Amino acid sequence: MGQKVNPIGFRTGRMTGWKSRWFSDSGVYKDLLLEDFAIRKELMKKLAVAGIIGVEIERQPKSIVIIVTVSRPGVVIGRGGSGIEDLKKFVISILKSKQQKIDLKVNEVKNPELSAYLVAERVAQDLERRIPHRRSVTKSIERVMAAGAGGIKIVLGGRINGAEISRVEKFHQGSVPTQTLREDIDYAERPALTKRGYVGVKVWIHRKEQN
Secondary structure (H helix, E strand, O other): OOOOOOHHHHHEOOOEOOOEEOOOOHHHHHHHHHHHHHHHHHHHHHOHHHOEEEEEEEEEOOEEEEEEEEOOHHHHHOHHHHHHHHHHHHHHHHOOOOOOEEEEEEEEOOOHHHOHHHHHHHHHHHHHOOOOHHHHHHHHHHHHHHOOOOEEEEEEEEOHHHOOOOEEEEEEEEOOOOOOOOOOEEEEEEEEEEOOEEEEEEEEEEOOOOO
């Protein structure tokens, strides 16, 4: 089960909450769901430089609350809050209904080194810059373990180092109990689009409780 089920979805409702929180009539459910996908996709692209790791959406009767979690909140907020206003206009341009009020909130990542998405993003960028994969993965594992993680697992799959035949390489340190519901396992996957082919990057991080 540990490799067949997304660890985030496996723990949703028990360890983590839902990324989209709202109710609707069946007639508009599809449109709102696709709208959530579009908002999340565009914000993940636009705020990549701010180290974004997630977007949560809450829909209320007359407004939409969007909560973005980033490692560098100052980049999002901007000078005097100008960045927030620009981001609200950007979100409104994505929405079909322009009359809705947008409430944008910014949360800061407490420890970026324990975010699976940021680790996967860093490894993927290193691969795209043609940095040796073993060096990139080793440095990432060292950073994560130094930050206090209980364990980490990184899996690379594809044309690693431009090989003619794709293969899978796994790197592991510490304990990553993916089947234990009471443990906090963060997971993310990110493609590295190298010049020689596609390499998938998957990261599991066991974020143990700090005493």
